[in-house]
Amino acid sequence: MEKFAVEFRNVSKSYGDHPVVRDISFAVAVGQLVTLIGPSGCGKTTTLKMVNRLIEPTSGTLLVHGEDVRRRNPVELRRSIGYVIQQIGLFPHLTIEENIALVPRLNRQDKRAYLRRAEELLDLIGLDPARFRHRYPGELSGGQQQRVGVARALAADPDIILMDEPFSALDPISRESLQDELLRLQGTLRKTILFVTHDMDEAMKLADNIILMKDGEIVQADSPDQILRHPKDEFVRDFVGEKRFRQAAWSAVAGDVMTNAVTISPSRGLAEAVHLMGRQRVNGLMVTDNHQHYLGVVGAEEVYRNYGNERQTVADVMNRDLPVVSEDTPLPRVLAAMESGRGYLPVLDANRKLLGVVTRASVIRLVVETYRGGAANERTDAGVVAKLG
């Protein structure tokens, strides 16, 4: 089998002398999910529709499984490619089952076979066949209708599926659940999917590769990870959004991951320190003076080593040599410092005032949020020192 399911070679499209897509080239490997994203009117839909010949390119070559689409019969080509649109486009006068079975029926498949296929697909997309097969589209919610839209695109078992903003008309909850559903399906089916969206969260969540377009041209085509690491220019930075870069673990700084510190004053006794650690469920306390200046750290180690001596105060036992970082220390250096230290790091400003602490838990939380798609955006301040688990 060829390596690429879809390949654009210097493809352009103009209406009159108005260019809409300009000399774009890219290839989609078999089994990949690629999102086309960009501002409204940048040519995403036009690009997509050239694949199944709903729109003919003005110049250039478009290959599907290595074959020039111009040599394919458009009707046959389209039947071998799934197509899902934003408006869903289910036929209101046909039942759900008839809608799903339409392409197999056009392909003159055996009736029993395509009805069984419809049932299978309803199961696959999580709609009970017994309840839904004989209903009409008007009797379904928007989210359910679009599930059926996806099932219909899968009916003839095409290996390429084109999706044009399929979830953008849905409410956020249905959208989220359909995205999860698509990822789940894609995990088992491994279709080649070209997916148009203008929602960067959606693109980041779903895509193996993102193609970012502007004015009919490709600005950058890369994996979500590479786009975050190496945005090509200002436009990409703007479009991806500054927040996502900040959230991304590799570009984060200590200030992004720090949480509030539990502090103690140097004149306190060790019993008090133990009590405070127990109550706040932390294994280290930041020692600060009345003006929040950092003096040192007392951890469980120091306290238990010296607990027998009732005279000693926090000031006597605290560790003054722990590495410290400033708010803008990049995360890799923070992690290195943490490894040589204790699993928590004080964050100080230029006047050695304590701003907070970085802990293993707060770093992990950031990484998780980044990969979950950045829904939890604000820096959490509930965490305290080494509050793991």
Place this chain on the structure above:
Amino acid sequence: MNALMQALSQNWGDLATALGQHLFLSLVAVVLGCVISVPLGVYLTRHRRLAGPVLTVVSVIQTIPSLALLGFMIPLLGIGTVPAVIALTLYALLPMVRNTYTGIQEVDRSLIESATGMGMTRRQILWMVELPMARGIIIAGVRTSAVTTIGVATLATFIGAGGLGDIIMRGIDMIDTPTILVGAIPAALLAIVFDVLLMWLDRWLTPRGLRVAARSGQRRADGNVTVETADIRRRGA
């Protein structure tokens, strides 16, 4: 009332013949009109440049007073059933052509797009999507045509094609209102009966899915579409 019963019994024999002729004229005209209009309407949706001019011509035919239209037939085709049927057919075209054209034109673009994208041929899209979706509006056009044709057919008597117009004219000549009514009432009843029959046919043909969609407000009610020709001309251009 007595006078009416008397007129009825006097004209009884003629009434059956006249009613038969009337039905025949109207049915043939509407069926012929249908056979011409629906394909013509479909053709216009495929060649929208022609839609404006063709619909204008068809509307102009309808603005000719019906009596004059029948009169025009005489020098061309003489008198009798054939010219009457032709005149009535011409007269029946407009509502059906217009409704077929707008009905198909108004099918949601996204349905056509997804149908094309799924690999349906033009013909399949017409039969499996456009006609079923436009059905209500097309039948509304047929109903309008049927009712008008049954009315206009009362004038067929002037070119010797018979029908209920014969009895009405006899009443007028005799200045006898009951006789006029013996011709006019069946004509009116006939129009109503046809209208109701076609309405039932429409209901019966409406797929359940469309009734569901109409109820949930996703689809405009199928009324009689009255799009001004000017409007259609603009769209066609």
